[in-house]
Amino acid sequence: MMSEEQHRESKLSDDKRGILQDQVAELLDGAPFRDPNWGGLSDVRLTVVSRDEFRVSIDVHKSVLAEKSRFFAEKLQRDREVSYSEEISDCDDVKVYVETLVFSLM
Numbered sequence: 001m002m003s004e005e006q007h008r009e010s011k012l013s014d015d016k017r018g019i020l021q022d023q024v025a026e027l028l029d030g031a032p033f034r035d036p037n038w039g040g041l042s043d044v045r046l047t048v049v050s051r052d053e054f055r056v057s058i059d060v061h062k063s064v065l066a067e068k069s070r071f072f073a074e075k076l077q078r079d080r081e082v083s084y085s086e087e088i089s090d091c092d093d094v095k096v097y098v099e100t101l102v103f104s105l106m
Helices: 004-029 062-068 070-078 094-104
Strands: 046-049 055-060 085-090
Touching: 004 055, 004 094, 046 094, 055 062, 055 070, 055 094, 062 070
Parallel strands: 046 085
Antiparallel strands: 046 055
């Protein structure tokens, strides 16, 4: 049985998770690569996972990644026909990672 203190901490964690979900959703809603007119279907899924297993997935286009990131440009050049799913795990602050991804892909 949970003590009252453990229950409060659990609830606080749920509250923080809800706030984080709202903040991330707001960031992604304003991202241009989420616009259906951006250029068709996305072919790369980037997933950011926090240490407490909070997970955010972002679908983007290979062409956008290649244009904005030298790392992805080199990787995608080698494997042109492959669809990708990349995961960034054990993040300290998922919101910061999502912000960085969104702003770097604008």
